[in-house]
Amino acid sequence: MVPVTAAPSRAAGGAAGSAEPAAAEPPDGGWGWVVMLSAMWCNGSVFGIQNSCGVLFVSMLQLFGSAEDKQLAFKTAWVSSLSMGMIFFCSPIVSIFTDLFGCRKVAVTGAAVGFAGLLSSSFVSTIEPLYFTYGILFACGCSFAYQPSLVVLGYYFKKRLGLVNGIVTAGSSLFTVSLPFLLRVLIDSVGLYNTLRVLCILMFILFLAGFTYKPLVSNANDKEEGKKGKFRSAPEKKIFNFSVFKVKSYRIWAFGIPAALFGYFVPYVHLMKHVKDRFGDSVPEEVLLLCLGITSGIGRLIFGRVADYIPGAKKVYLQVTSFFFIGLMSMMIPLCHVFGGLIAVCLFMGLFDGCFICIMAPIAFELVGAQDVSQAIGFLLGLMSIPMTVGPPIAGLLRDHLGTYDVAFYLAGVPPLIGGTILCFIPWVHERQKLKERAKTVDGETTEKMLENESTFVSDTAEKTLKKTESGF
16 A cells, blocks of 8 residues: 655755745756656555565464464464554654655665664564564654655656656555565575565665655755754644644544555455465465556556546545445455455455555545645544554454454455445535635625725715815815
């Protein structure tokens, strides 16, 4: 999953909270193409590893598991679940640090922390230390590296921003398609520990890529302050912008989407193990992640374009449709007793997964406006972290107790259906809000005109009285 963010309102390397927010005009090319490739690598490496966690999950079960452990799937699922959840949980904090210190410093530091977390994960001997090294340290580093990679694009591109965002987020699909096969080959040949060390190469390249986020200086004053190392802290209202929650339609959106995501990450974590339980080693289970990755990329391109033709908050209906299909596909996984059926399910699931992801930013723009969209998305991602973290361990607990994933996948399909139903109310609520705002504007203009007319009348009356008085003298 790759959430998209909006173009920011401050210069990439400048301190936040300046009195004059003037930014340099985006060059729409030049060094920006290098930045685009670096951001694409970031999306690919971070979410490619996360989306391929099913392969690592099976290897962890074999390496750390024992026949006596009755809660093995539950305990192991926490590793991947914590990792994905922490990436989103840190998003509001990362947005603040990016505003304060700039994209380059935050991205480089995040990649270094992620590298340290992944490397240390390759030296553990039990599953418990992985909760910290992989689930928290590696994931937090990925979060701090990921968000600046999207924010910086708004400083380098304006006319081509849609195209560039599409290319960058396609990096996730590209890596999701290829990494599962690479991981399977590596695990079979050199084992899990050395595979994690090979993945460290991706994080080291990401560390170097962060240095390409060169700050764009807006004016001479910013240049002087950059030389002096002057730092200005951002105003509190800019750092903690909770005003977005005053928008009722946003509140529904910000709590409806997390409600739909309790089962969202379950297939990514448990599908590989489910296939092994049902079909053994007779089928290439990595093909399912390949199908998810390919159709997710296609879905982003198709539905991103479709969303351009849907007016206002009615774009939410695309997310409603995607949640309904994702929920139904999750429920169909246990019904597939032929591997070809699972392939078809994953193709549809990936397509509507891409639909859900690609219109996050356009919907946020419609609900809160361009000025507040960055932190609106940050808060949403933070709220999304909770259901995405707890869903897979619950599915693992059900597998441990029931001996099968069937009930887990049936239940994983319920939250998307509930969340999609909640989101159906947003366009209606948003339209009512807009009508109220228009009514207030009209009333304000009417009152202003009445006061203006009254003032004119009083002025004319006073002038006539003065003339009469003067003529009387």
